[in-house]
Amino acid sequence: MACTQVYATDRKARFRKLRKKTDKVRRRDVVLNFGAAGGASGISGASVRVMQMDSSFPFGACINPSVIQNQAFVDFFTKHFDWAVFENELKWYHTEAQQGQLNYNDSDALLDFCDRYGKQVRGHCIFWAVENTVQQWVKGLDNNGLKSAVQSRLQSLLTRYAGRFPHYDVNNEMLHGSFYKDRLGDDINAFMFRETARLDPGATLFVNDYNVECGNDPNATPEKYVEQIAALQQKGAPVGGIGLQGHVTNPVGEVLCDALDKLATTDLPVWLTELDVSESDVDLRADDLEVVLREAYAHPAVEGVVFWGFVDLRREWTSHARGHIDSNGHFKFRGYHGTYVVQLSTGTGKVHKTFSVEKGDTPLVLDMNL
Structure with a gap:
């Protein structure tokens, strides 16, 4: 159960400070x-x-086969965003719902769309550590069969798309799930990273998790994330980036900044990979999203933001003279x-x-x- 914490906030004062920090960074x-x-x-x-003309700080958005058929969405996306991430279409449960029946049609179509408009794509995700996201046929394999299936997944996906995805979330949400580790031992997560790097050496390989920036989840503190990264690296995993999903409720700027400061000690780039906020009131939701964006943009460790929805502060962060x-x-x-x-x-x-x-x-x- 997540703990409850209360923080005093003065967003106007915080934003003034962030504008100065942003100017420097x-x-x-x-x-x-x-x-x-x-x-x-x-x-x-x-x-x-x-x-x-262009910013060196990338913004991206989530896409799926439905939204790329909507011309209004396409016009907005192609004008305002540099990167994309597929909602579900690259996940193992989508590309191989039944054992041996591979289906890359949706991911191929989305990748072709992004290529057509010159957008880079995050590879999300190769595996997902949370047990309830794992296909039933995968769960039913014995340990030898599971290890073979993991290797086949890596071989199939990474040889098909070698060089096409600059980023990969290798094993999603390892702070919240341990399906592969429980079945195949402590080294399996690092093996996934090592094998991904072998098959597609040009990709930057990310850990990716949620609640790390919120300060209210004892399973996902920044300290535990840093420890996890260090443990992977000690086993030879070439971790190249840190993903913060950014599914945020009631964001507090100082808490976000503190988490980013702690993650920055790894010297790895940080991306907000699935940014959205859950406030139902649209005006308050915009306010919450602005908090997260300003904190991220002002922090030197953050190198990109990908939305699970839309917002635009880019006019303020663009220079004309x-x-x-x-x-x-x-x-x-x-x-x-x-x-x-x-x-x-x-x-x-x-x-x-x-x-x-x-x-x-x-x-x-x-x-x-x-």
Whole structure:
């Protein structure tokens, strides 16, 4: 039974603090040097416009065969999101509901959809540790048969889709379930990671679990998650990322931040992999989701967010700038990490050039050489 904890919150004050933290973590001073293009005197005072085209921080969303038939959904998804995750279509119980009868039709169709629109996809999931998610035919196997079935699942899935999924959730929710470990011993989870890496060495392999960020589940504390990761690594599991599902109720920013701080001690990237909130009131739900998003975006360990639904703070986290070149041939602005296009307007016309702003603590000086 989960314990109940009470926290005092002042979201306005917390958001002010997070905006400062976000500015430090996600933005950088940029100096566009136009002086190299033939002397500052010739272009001093010329009009400059900088527009951010893409963010280096990825947002994704859950998809299934039904929603990709809805044009309104497709339009919104393709405009606002960089990544996708399949709702159920890659899970073992979907691709092999009956032993030996493999069905990848749905996952193939969803992957083709994502390829068509240039979206990357998280592989969710290869196995699921919670017993009530395991097919009955798998449960009915003896231990030798189960080990063989596990190997067959890895071989089938990973050879079919080698190089197609940049991320894999290898064995979902190991803090809450232990079906394979109970049947096949302590090494099986690490074996799944090692074998996945052997069959698809380009993929980043994640642990993935829920309630870790909530502070109310004794089975899923950040400390236990860190211990689990360390134990896997000691057995040779190449754990490359930490998934926080983010199915959140009544989020408290300080609690989320504390959990992220503890997970950051692993030096692994953290993704919110299935973010949604359960508040029934739509306005309060938006408020709760904003808490989680702001905490995640402000934390340096977090490298991506995938929604189990939609929301958009991206306009606030996008940089545009207008102004004029100074007497030194410079145009300065502070921008979020990502790709940009700069437009220089002079008496002879307009010139465009693209550039990127990457992480860094010092000002980024870029020679435009237009």
